[in-house]
Amino acid sequence: MNADWVVLDIEGTLTATSQVHVVLYDYARPRLGPWIDAHGDDPVVVAAVAQIRELGDLPPAAGTAEVVAVLHGWMDADQKIAPLKTLQGLIWEKGYADGDLTTEFFPDVAPKLRQWHSSGVRLAVFSSGSVAGQVASFSRTTDGDLTPLFSKHFDTVNAGPKREAPSYRTIAAGLDATGPRIVFFSDVPAELDAARAAGWQTVGVARSGEPFGDADFEPHPTIGTFDAVEVSL
Known part of the structure; x- marks a missing residue:
C-alpha cells in the first residue's frame, strides 16, 4: 500500500483487549474517587465531574460517591464517554509515570x-x-x-x-x-x-x-x- x-x-x-478491559480498567476503577477528591482545583477534573453529573442525571451537588457510581456503570457497559475517558487518561498517565503500568x-x-x-x-x-x-x-x-x-x-x-x-x-x-x-x-x-x-x-x-x-x-x-x-x- x-x-x-x-x-x-x-x-x-x-x-x-484485556490490556484495556482488565489491566487498565482495574487500575483506574478504585482510583477514580480519590483522584476526583484530590484534584478538586484542577479545571479539567472540575469540568469532567460537571459533565458526569449532567450526563448521569445527577443533581449539581451530587457527591463523589454518586459520581463514581455513574463512572463505574459506564465502565461496566464499556461506554466511550468523554469525561470518563478524561479521568481514566489522567490516572493512567500517572500510573505509567510511576512505573505501575506497562503496555x-x-x-x-x-x-x-x-x-x-x-x-x-x-x-x-x-x-x-x-x-x-x-x-x-x-x-x-x-x-x-x-x-x-x-x-x-x-x-x-x-x-x-x-x-x-x-x-x-x-x-x-x-x-x-x-x-x-x-x-x-x-x-x-x-x-x-x-x-x-x-x-x-x-x-x-x-x-x-x-x-x-x-x-x-x-x-x-x-x-x-x-x-x-x-x-x-
Whole structure:
C-alpha cells in the first residue's frame, strides 16, 4: 500500500483487549474517587465531574460517591464517554509515570511501527481513549518508549465518534492530508466503514482470540498480523 500516513486503533489492533478491559480498567476503577477528591482545583477534573453529573442525571451537588457510581456503570457497559475517558487518561498517565503500568503490544507491532517510521511514513493514533492516556500508554511499553514514532493523536473529543465518517474528515484535515493518502488499521468493521466513507484506505486487523477476530471485514482487506502488510510512500 502507498500512503503518507498510517492511522492506528489501539485496543484489539495493537494490544489485546484485556490490556484495556482488565489491566487498565482495574487500575483506574478504585482510583477514580480519590483522584476526583484530590484534584478538586484542577479545571479539567472540575469540568469532567460537571459533565458526569449532567450526563448521569445527577443533581449539581451530587457527591463523589454518586459520581463514581455513574463512572463505574459506564465502565461496566464499556461506554466511550468523554469525561470518563478524561479521568481514566489522567490516572493512567500517572500510573505509567510511576512505573505501575506497562503496555504490552502484540509482538508484530513495534517492529512494524519502527519500520514505517524509518521509511518516512508518518504515524498517528485514533482511539476512544484520551490523548493523554494514549501518549502515556506508548511511553512505557515492553518494547521501550514508542512516543517518538507518533506525530499526531486523536480521540473522540478532538475528532469525534469512531464510527462516523465526519470524524475521519476532521482527522484528515488535522493531518493536512487527503483521504487516499491515509490508511487506517482497526479491528472494528464499523470503524473501517466510516473511514472508507471519508475516502480513506482501510485494513481490517483480525486478531485470533479478540472480540472481532471472526468478524466479517468485507470489503476491507484484512490481516491477522502486521507482518502481512507493507506501507510505503
